[in-house]
Amino acid sequence: MTEPSAAPALRRRELAHALRQLREDTGLRATEVTSQLGFSPSKLSRIETGNRPIGLDDLQRLCRLYQVDEAEYQRLAELAIASRQESxxxxxxxxxxxxxxxxxxxxxxxxxxxxxxxxxxxxxxxxxxxxxxxxxxxxxxxxxxxxxxxxxxxxxxxxxxxxxxxxxxxxxxxxxxxxxxxxxxxxxxxxxxxxxxxxxxxxxxxxxxxxxxxxxxxxxxxxxxxxxxxxxxxxxxxxxxxxxxxxxxxxxxxxxxxxxxxxxxxxxxxxxxxxxxxxxxxxx
CATH class of the missing domain: 3.30.870 (Endonuclease; Chain A)
Structure with a gap:
């Protein structure tokens, strides 16, 4: 069984900050991301504010859209996994x-x-x-x-x-x-x-x-x-x-x-x- 994490809430917010920064660095508006990936506006907002954890499938889709390299994707995936652990x-x-x-x-x-x-x-x-x-x-x-x-x-x-x-x-x-x-x-x-x-x-x-x-x-x-x-x-x-x-x-x-x-x-x-x-x- 996975060992309970000391601070999954912090990892979720750290990931949220990184994803929002990546979107802004690519010059994409939130509406463009939701349109291309089929996300609802509220789903993307909750991901980017850390109010909900993100699955690896959605993370992969965002990273492809933002043209994230493999090393950065792995770092973000580790944050995503840590954010979903039991506190x-x-x-x-x-x-x-x-x-x-x-x-x-x-x-x-x-x-x-x-x-x-x-x-x-x-x-x-x-x-x-x-x-x-x-x-x-x-x-x-x-x-x-x-x-x-x-x-x-x-x-x-x-x-x-x-x-x-x-x-x-x-x-x-x-x-x-x-x-x-x-x-x-x-x-x-x-x-x-x-x-x-x-x-x-x-x-x-x-x-x-x-x-x-x-x-x-x-x-x-x-x-x-x-x-x-x-x-x-x-x-x-x-x-x-x-x-x-x-x-x-x-x-x-x-x-x-x-x-x-x-x-x-x-x-x-x-x-x-x-x-x-x-x-x-x-x-x-």
Whole structure:
């Protein structure tokens, strides 16, 4: 059986970028490709945005049309095969497809910029905090499913935080560290955990204080993922309706500007640790 891949979602997006670039290099419009190959416009669009995997038959037809040499075809075919492998996260049955893709890309990212308003970022949560949060969000969720989700999140933390070659920037609104989740003891342990993590060289954790006033992130939760491969940055926006993906250039620039503004209002790392320490003492 094929070994589950660490990041098939990234390979799919890497292939999508390459195919779109090949089409543009040949001077073909999307309508010309769909006409010649009998693809529907939506099929080609999903292939070129990485929203669907591509079979080798369709890949061969595109490569013939784009006059791709054998070596480049083999490289693209390897990406196509890798993109169709089972994600390691899909084996954890409690994760929905959008979360599986997010975990894939989070795993592969070389830079993660994350902002949260009223909850602690998932990668920074203690198991007790995660468990209490899930009970509050979905009170009818069975205990076994909560345990499975807590385990999956802990595994994601272990994998992402173990790498020392990626940049992790987390900005939290002060509301996130003041809102008591799971009781005072759970919250105190969570705040102390943030202090400990903030001392890691590749992890930046900073808080935007209430005194900063109005800022662009007050009504939003989002994560910006960047990659070493030739893949466009991806923004994930979290809401009550679920995770929404943004990969359009204008949208990425908008969220990057928002993060930069929020980051400029955040306390320094040392002042953030002082605030976290005071908040933890108040939980006593």
């Amino acid at each position: 390691r996260w899909r084996k954890l049955g409690e994760m929905d497809p959008v979360t599986v893709e997010f975990a894939d890309l989070e795993d592969a990212a070389t830079s993660i910029k994350d902002y949260k308003t009223s909850v602690i970022t998932g990668l920074l949560q203690t198991p007790a905090y995660t468990s209490a949060l899930m009970r509050g969000f979905q009170p009818h969720l069975p205990e076994y499913e909560i345990r499975d989700r807590v385990r999956a999140r802990a595994l994601r933390q272990e994998i992402v935080l173990a790498r020392t070659d990626r940049q992790l920037e987390f900005v939290l609104d002060e509301a996130a560290i003041r809102r008591v989740v799971g009781g005072a003891q759970v919250m105190r342990e969570q705040l102390l955990h943030l202090i400990e993590l903030s001392r890691e060289s590749m992890v930046s954790i900073r808080v935007v204080p209430f005194s900063a006033g109005v800022h662009p992130g007050m009504d939003s939760l989002f994560t910006i993922l960047s990659f070493a491969e030739e893949v466009r940055d991806i923004v994930y926006v979290d809401s009550l309706a679920g995770i929404v993906t943004r990969s359009e250039t204008a949208e990425i620039q908008r969220y990057r500007a928002a993060f930069s503004r929020i980051d400029s209002l955040a306390l320094t790392a040392s002042d953030t640790r002082l605030l976290l320490t005071r908040a933890a003492h108040e939980m006593n």
